[in-house]
Amino acid sequence: MSTDFQSSREALGARLRELRTEASVEGKDLAAKLGWQASKVSRLQNGKQTPTATDIAAWAQGVGRPDAEAELQGLRAGLEMKHRSWRRQLAGGHRGRQAVAIKETEATQTIRGLEVSRIPGLFQTQEYARAIFDANAEFRGIPSTTEAAVEARTRRQDALYEPGKSFRFLVCEAALYYRSCPADAMAEQLDRLYNVVGLRSVELGILPFGAELRRTVPHAFWIYDKRLVIVETISEELWLTAEDDILLYERAWDWLSESAEYGPPARRLIGRARASLDLA
Template structure:
């Protein structure tokens, strides 16, 4: 993921450098352009070398600064091209977590079968409101984003209506480690575990747990979601990646099926959840 993102930034940077060197009034040095735009010289260097992701405003200023305002449309199209697949958290969270949840709600609403793998947290479609609230607060602190926690929680809870509509099927795989992770207070985690236990046997939910003791054919790497056979959504600390090409979807489905071989279901999954619940030493 980082490689694709970096290559896209570097390609855009090469084009920015070309425009600077071909300015109608004569080639501009990085210092010249920085002075024109009122930017630190380091920003010119970072953008041209793919060390920083440009904003739409940066690209508009650059095109005007090099005397080629007509180039803005091309530059902005390049940016939107890779940002449609690689969605930086900085941009996505500029207005808070609620808009991100709304985007997810639209895609989930279009889906009939969803396959999810989470190695560190309980999947959003199965979260309690209290658990979700603590997740949003943690990420808001990390990213320094707007704290629209209540609105984000409501949007996530609304998405769960999908589970109660006919013709839908949620195939969830969770690593046992996620059942012990105290990303929230113990009492909140206990409530979350109770909800998971109650979902086992629901006709629209297939919940598999991979025990810590299970033999694994591949590492339990980053979490991801497959929506029907058309879209994969996965994330890293800097961005969320949306992939809709057939090869990528097939690869992630193969990973999901491989992980599934290590999972337990039904009564066995219930036992793993209960073990995590007892470890909290709560009533």
């Protein structure tokens, strides 16, 4: 069983458990109500069994949260899909997808990423993340679960301090200037990014304006070890696991990294963007 599949199934199970706990329903009581063996409830919420669409519908009804079914069905539908529709994944808001991100991060030793127009989620402040989630919820017309999503994104950042993990990111300089939030929140975000440069587990490169590139910047993507590449588009995520695809994205990352500024030069670029903010 692929690690990304299992991580996604565990994230779905964790959400099932969370809904049951929030409803103050014991596992054995839920099983009795649904006519299941108690072991089935345990297997589902521990990511040991893949729920059917019928199981999901029954669980949502059983814990008194029929409104959560769309979110759960979206998480289930994404388990084995290469093309993961945002419409399905975010049907119940951002919360579920952030749980998947936590599981993927936990299962990964080295994450490499490229961000073109925003700060990577692993480095975002709460205010910056809140603005991103709010805007995306409005854009997609989905339920607002911003506070839960921000909490999950913040919890995911604990991985930055775990021994043995490595985070290597490239960020286009434009992302330091594009503002998805008020100037004061952006200033706080840039201060955070400035300090990230000094973290032992992080290698952060800034691709400056005017840099000579062996390959032009394509789109944002994240590489999880050598097993998975996730690419975001407006309508869907691509989960790529084929060896040829992974090698191609690794080459793109390597070529772009040749033109990035690291260490003190990267901090100077971040500082310059910070100084450009009108905080009057």
